[in-house]
Amino acid sequence: MSRLRRREAMWFYLFASPWIIGFVVFLLGPMVASIYFSLTDWDSFTPPKFVGLENYTRLLTEDPVFWKALWNTFYYAAISVPLGLGIGLWLANLLNKQVRVRKVFRTLIYLPTLVPLVATAMIFKMVLAPSGPLNDVLGVAGIPGPSWLLEAIWVKPALVLLSVWGAGGATVLLLAAMKGIPRELYEAAEVDGAGSVRQFWSITVPQLTPIIFFNLIMGLIGAFQVFSQVYILTKGGPNNASQMMVPMLFDEAFSFYHMGYASALSWLLFAVILVFTLLAFRTARRWVFYETEVN
Amino acid sequence: MDGTQLSRRGFLGMGLAAGVITLTACGSDSDDKGSSSGNATAASLVMTVWGGENDKTTYQKRIDLLVKKFPELKVTLQLIPSDGYAQKVQTMIAGGKGPDIMQVAESVNVYSSKNQIQPLDELASKAGLDLEKRFGSIGKLYSYQDKVYAIPDRSGAMIVFYNKALFEAKGIKPPTADWTWDDALSAFKELTVPGKQWGYAGSGWWAQWWSFVYQNGGKIIDDSGRPAVATDEVIEALQWSGDLIFKHGVVPTQKQYADMGADVGGDQAFANGKVAVNTTGFWGISGLTKSAIDWDIAPLWRGKEQAVTAFGSGLAISRTAKNPEAALKAIDFLTSPEAQQQIIATGQDVPANIEVQKSDAFLKPAWMTKPVNMNVFGESSDFVYRAPFIPTWNEMQKAFEDGLADFWLGKQDARTALTAIQKRLESIVKPG
Numbered sequence: 001m002s003r004l005r006r007r008e009a010m011w012f013y014l015f016a017s018p019w020i021i022g023f024v025v026f027l028l029g030p031m032v033a034s035i036y037f038s039l040t041d042w043d044s045f046t047p048p049k050f051v052g053l054e055n056y057t058r059l060l061t062e063d064p065v066f067w068k069a070l071w072n073t074f075y076y077a078a079i080s081v082p083l084g085l086g087i088g089l090w091l092a093n094l095l096n097k098q099v100r101v102r103k104v105f106r107t108l109i110y111l112p113t114l115v116p117l118v119a120t121a122m123i124f125k126m127v128l129a130p131s132g133p134l135n136d137v138l139g140v141a142g143i144p145g146p147s148w149l150l151e152a153i154w155v156k157p158a159l160v161l162l163s164v165w166g167a168g169g170a171t172v173l174l175l176a177a178m179k180g181i182p183r184e185l186y187e188a189a190e191v192d193g194a195g196s197v198r199q200f201w202s203i204t205v206p207q208l209t210p211i212i213f214f215n216l217i218m219g220l221i222g223a224f225q226v227f228s229q230v231y232i233l234t235k236g237g238p239n240n241a242s243q244m245m246v247p248m249l250f251d252e253a254f255s256f257y258h259m260g261y262a263s264a265l266s267w268l269l270f271a272v273i274l275v276f277t278l279l280a281f282r283t284a285r286r287w288v289f290y291e292t293e294v295n
Numbered sequence: 296m297d298g299t300q301l302s303r304r305g306f307l308g309m310g311l312a313a314g315v316i317t318l319t320a321c322g323s324d325s326d327d328k329g330s331s332s333g334n335a336t337a338a339s340l341v342m343t344v345w346g347g348e349n350d351k352t353t354y355q356k357r358i359d360l361l362v363k364k365f366p367e368l369k370v371t372l373q374l375i376p377s378d379g380y381a382q383k384v385q386t387m388i389a390g391g392k393g394p395d396i397m398q399v400a401e402s403v404n405v406y407s408s409k410n411q412i413q414p415l416d417e418l419a420s421k422a423g424l425d426l427e428k429r430f431g432s433i434g435k436l437y438s439y440q441d442k443v444y445a446i447p448d449r450s451g452a453m454i455v456f457y458n459k460a461l462f463e464a465k466g467i468k469p470p471t472a473d474w475t476w477d478d479a480l481s482a483f484k485e486l487t488v489p490g491k492q493w494g495y496a497g498s499g500w501w502a503q504w505w506s507f508v509y510q511n512g513g514k515i516i517d518d519s520g521r522p523a524v525a526t527d528e529v530i531e532a533l534q535w536s537g538d539l540i541f542k543h544g545v546v547p548t549q550k551q552y553a554d555m556g557a558d559v560g561g562d563q564a565f566a567n568g569k570v571a572v573n574t575t576g577f578w579g580i581s582g583l584t585k586s587a588i589d590w591d592i593a594p595l596w597r598g599k600e601q602a603v604t605a606f607g608s609g610l611a612i613s614r615t616a617k618n619p620e621a622a623l624k625a626i627d628f629l630t631s632p633e634a635q636q637q638i639i640a641t642g643q644d645v646p647a648n649i650e651v652q653k654s655d656a657f658l659k660p661a662w663m664t665k666p667v668n669m670n671v672f673g674e675s676s677d678f679v680y681r682a683p684f685i686p687t688w689n690e691m692q693k694a695f696e697d698g699l700a701d702f703w704l705g706k707q708d709a710r711t712a713l714t715a716i717q718k719r720l721e722s723i724v725k726p727g
Contacts, residue, residue, distance in 0.1 A: 044389045045409040125557035130550040147550050150704065238700035254382040255689045257405060 038263035044253075048260060055264035066265070068240050069248045070272075075156050076244065077223035077276075080163040085215055088170030089208070093200065095171070096178045106175070110168040121232040124162050125149070152241035155234055159242060162229050170215045177211040178204060209288045217280055224273050245269045338621040339369045342396040342610075343387070345380035349581075353643040357634040361625055368625055370396075381405075393615035395622045399437065399445050400608040401688050407439040408686035412611040414442040418623045429630065431649045431676065437609045437684070445609030446626050449638060451577040451645030452605045452675030453502055455596070459589040461486055461571045470572070472674065474596035476507075476535060479572075483545035486571040494545035496561030496573040498536040499703050501695060502604040503574050507532040509680040510598030516683035520726030522691075525710075525717035532598070533702070534709035541705040546570075549703060565590075576606040577645045577672070584664050592668055594675045601678035607647060645672050652676075690723045 040048035059066045127134050128148035135145025148158040185203050227246040236243035253262035344354050351374040358370045375383045387393050406412045426434030430447045437445035455470050465485050483494025498504045513528030539546040565573035566586040595603040612622045635646035639657045658669045698716035701707040
């Protein structure tokens with residue numbers, strides 16, 4: 001290796017070291033430690049007591065709240081992610097058209113993502129009140145609105161509604177990608193007689209698939225880790241109808257002092273997220289289109 | 296031209312990183328031995344309390360008095376917002392840098408059962424501090440297995456706030472400690488205007504309906520330390536609370552509360568004149584000094600017996616305290632009449648020191664804008680019941696919250712709900 005290469009390597013490690021050290025100390029270390037703690041009975045004060053796989057077996061076989069929280073989290077992810085993507089795509093497509101005051105619309109659609117979640121949640125509490133604005137609107141359409149946050153069957157849809165509120169984040173990414181699609185493709189399609197619907201499905205969507213894929217993965221991870229909305233709006237109630245994995249983990253660790261149990265819970269959550277991310281990658285080959293891979 | 300392609304490994308990395316984010320919440324390094332902070336000076340103390348601005352001011356004023364009297368003591372006050380107090384203190388202790396003096400309340404025995412705070416009997420008797428003389432019946436409130444783990448600091452019974460104007464308009468006499476459940480109910484009925492005004496704010500909070508349980512001769516945890524919530528006494532008391540909402544309509548439903556605004560509960564509804572009676576703690580007073588309604592306070596009514604929940608907090612000395620004697624000396628002064636007067640002078644709370652509770656400074660606080668019957672606190676303290684401060688307090692509260700969700704919506708009766716809760720509590724509460 002030449003001197004120059006060696007010096008370059010040295011500089012590389014020097015500049016990368018804050019992140020390497022940060023990763024090892026603040027991520028890898030705690031991760032490894034939590035594997036151990038997940039095998040112990042530990043209240044965070046007294047020394048941990050090794051119990052083997054007991055935490056995992058108790059979670060999977062005895063704890064009814066765990067299965068409820070897992071099901072709730074699946075429910076939330078399965079609806080909020082596709083819905084958010086669909087709405088994001090639709091909005092991006094609208095914003096891509098030559099309409100007047102387009103920039104104002106863009107700002108308005110992105111604005112909700114900038115509002116702090118706590119403020120949004122407080123507003124949603126009022127919007128979702130039994131005689132709140134949302135139910136007033138439903139009432140005009142002749143639909144009697146439910147008590148969103150109070151009823152076990154409606155509290156999850158209410159949280160999904162809140163997540164859709166933040167669809168503007170995906171919209172911005174999708175819009176930027178739409179702008180990057182070469183005009184020639186549309187021109188060629190038009191010459192071939194393709195209408196706007198056909199153009200959308202045969203050009204826009206395939207060209208956007210890498211971005212859709214990115215949003216899907218990030219959305220999935222985000223949905224499985226949903227915390228603040230639940231914590232602020234419902235605290236998991238009524239009767240755990242809106243309890244999700246991370247709020248449950250938080251309760252176990254910091255409210256009930258079951259640190260070992262909470263560590264086991266976090267590893268199960270990790271496994272769930274990993275499985276879904278891998279699944280998404282497996283199927284990605286079939287529908288995600290990368291131009292650079294075209295021969 | 297397409298710079299957005301993401302490699303597979305990059306994605307896995309993201310997944311990994313995201314998984315890790317959840318883990319960092321619980322995977323702290325158990326570095327227990329490394330408490331080599333420079334706390335060598337004998338009387339440099341850290342004190343943690345929770346609350347807001349007024350709490351901070353009040354504690355600081357008391358500490359200033361302490362330091363003036365004992366210049367060798369140096370006390371650093373750390374105010375932690377109430378929401379995060381338990382987590383913060385937990386992390387401090389687990390990291391070997393716990394506070395010397397810490398404020399504790401209902402969950403005191405989380406710490407004492409795990410030896411995170413020190414038993415104080417010996418220290419107190421050495422310092423000549425007589426708990427029963429200073430604090431009356433609540434002197435040994437914060438005990439675990441017959442040892443005292445915290446010195447009472449703030450303590451006030453739950454009291455009845457009533458809307459004087461509404462009572463006078465209906466010709467109803469003010470509530471007294473001798474009212475029975477039936478007296479209360481008939482007053483609530485008269486004070487209710489369906490859909491607009493309610494007689495009572497409700498008793499959905501543990502402090503409220505537990506009072507009725509103990510009034511009815513029931514107990515949440517029996518004398519042998521076992522949960523006892525599926526007994527007839529408890530069921531009857533809870534059913535009475537539920538009937539006020541769904542049978543008699545004298546208490547707003549959760550739906551009606553949700554329609555009053557985000558996070559509106561009994562206290563705000565009372566301040567707005569929507570409910571005629573509310574049962575809450577001392578803090579209700581400061582919320583009402585600016586309210587337009589005409590109000591006063593009274594002691595809680597009675598059932599078969601007199602009983603009421605008390606709120607408060609104590610001061611404990613943590614396991615990591617370097618100098619427990621100095622910490623106790625500080626607590627001794629902080630709970631003395633001189634320092635405790637500050638608690639009422641700023642309108643923060645009811646001081647636990649009974650001498651101060653009986654003083655004019657408490658009965659006629661300078662900041663009070665109207666005459667209020669402050670005697671009520673002293674009167675109520677005679678029938679405060681001893682609430683079960685078990686080590687699994689938080690889990691017990693969660694069991695009630697989950698198990699009563701349907702009950703408070705009127706979808707389940709008290710017997711069904713409490714039978715299920717009893718079962719769950721049996722796995723949470725270990726007699727000890």
